[in-house]
Amino acid sequence: MKYSLIKILLFSIVLSGCGEISSSGDRVNINVNAVPSTAGTVLSSGGDEVGNTAEFLAVPNDGWQFENWSGDVESDENPLVMELEDDLNLIANFRVMSNNYRIDLEMSDGQSAVDLAFGQVSGATDVFDSGIDLEAPPSAAPNSLFAWFDNDERKLFHDFRNSVSSSVEWVLNVEPGENSKVSLNWQMNDGYFDGNLYLTDADETFTLDMNEEDSVSIEVTSPTQVYIYFKK
Numbered sequence: 001m002k003y004s005l006i007k008i009l010l011f012s013i014v015l016s017g018c019g020e021i022s023s024s025g026d027r028v029n030i031n032v033n034a035v036p037s038t039a040g041t042v043l044s045s046g047g048d049e050v051g052n053t054a055e056f057l058a059v060p061n062d063g064w065q066f067e068n069w070s071g072d073v074e075s076d077e078n079p080l081v082m083e084l085e086d087d088l089n090l091i092a093n094f095r096v097m098s099n100n101y102r103i104d105l106e107m108s109d110g111q112s113a114v115d116l117a118f119g120q121v122s123g124a125t126d127v128f129d130s131g132i133d134l135e136a137p138p139s140a141a142p143n144s145l146f147a148w149f150d151n152d153e154r155k156l157f158h159d160f161r162n163s164v165s166s167s168v169e170w171v172l173n174v175e176p177g178e179n180s181k182v183s184l185n186w187q188m189n190d191g192y193f194d195g196n197l198y199l200t201d202a203d204e205t206f207t208l209d210m211n212e213e214d215s216v217s218i219e220v221t222s223p224t225q226v227y228i229y230f231k232k
Contacts, residue, residue: 026049026050026051027048027049028086029048029087030044030048030084030087030088031087032090032092033090034091034092035091035093035094039060039061039094040058040060040061040066040092041059042056042059042090042092048084050085051083051085052083053081053083054081054082054084055079055081056079056090057078057080058078058080058094060097063096063097064094064095064096064097065095066093066094069090069091071090071091072089097164097194098120098122098163098164099163099164099192100121100122100163100191101121101191101193102118102121102160102188102189103119103186103188103197103210104116104117104189105118105184105185106184107184108145108182108183109176109177109179109183110179111178111179112141112177113145114148116147116148116157116172117134117159118159118161118170118228119160119191120160120168120193121160122163124160124161125161126168127152128151128152128154132160133151133156134158135155136156138155144177145174145175145179145182146175147172147174148172149172149173150172150173150225151171166231169227169228169230170228171225171226171227172225172227173224173225174225176221176222176224180219181219181220182217182218182219183217184216184217184226185214185215186215187214193230195232196209196211197211198210198231199216200226200229201224201225201226201227
């Protein structure tokens with residue numbers, strides 16, 4: 001259903017934090033709360049007469065997302081459509097918008113390969129997290145490709161950051177092997193993020209949107225740094 005301005009003005013009530021419709025006879029009392037009260041608003045259409053089909057739409061503010069309805073009705077549908085029969089107490093629950101994703105990245109020069117992973121996950125911080133991040137070994141075999149994320153003065157194969165940051169930078173160090181042509185291939189596992197991922201080098205000779213591309217080849221003749229940016 002589209003919520004036009006005219007419809008909202010004529011048939012809808014904007015309930016921010018708490019709103020109430022009350023009357024007598026064939027009408028019901030409707031109480032709607034947004035929790036937290038600063039997280040969003042609720043649009044209601046359909047009136048308050050018994051037997052009417054009412055529709056409630058939870059609209060989150062920036063930085064929040066709708067989670068579920070509670071109170072007299074428990075549901076995660078949005079909008080929530082229901083037939084009015086009795087007085088109604090309805091709570092729209094919101095939570096802080098957070099990202100939860102993992103990007104697997106393979107780096108290969110045709111002779112050796114390094115498997116890496118990065119992203120934002122619940123429970124992670126912006127420094128090394130035991131049980132979440134994975135440290136790289138001290139060094140690679142001679143004349144073989146080696147790569148790692150530089151974070152918290154550690155070399156990491158897996159580098160995950162906190163889930164609520166709207167801007168994140170990963171520094172990927174690459175030491176070439178015998179072959180200077182290095183390919184990077186990546187894919188996202190099941191997950192969610194609100195923003196964009198960009199891959200570039202120190203001189204910004206190239207910039208790739210990692211949402212649109214899934215691979216790139218680069219020349220690495222000496223130790224090199226590659227940067228990955230998440231920006232909302």
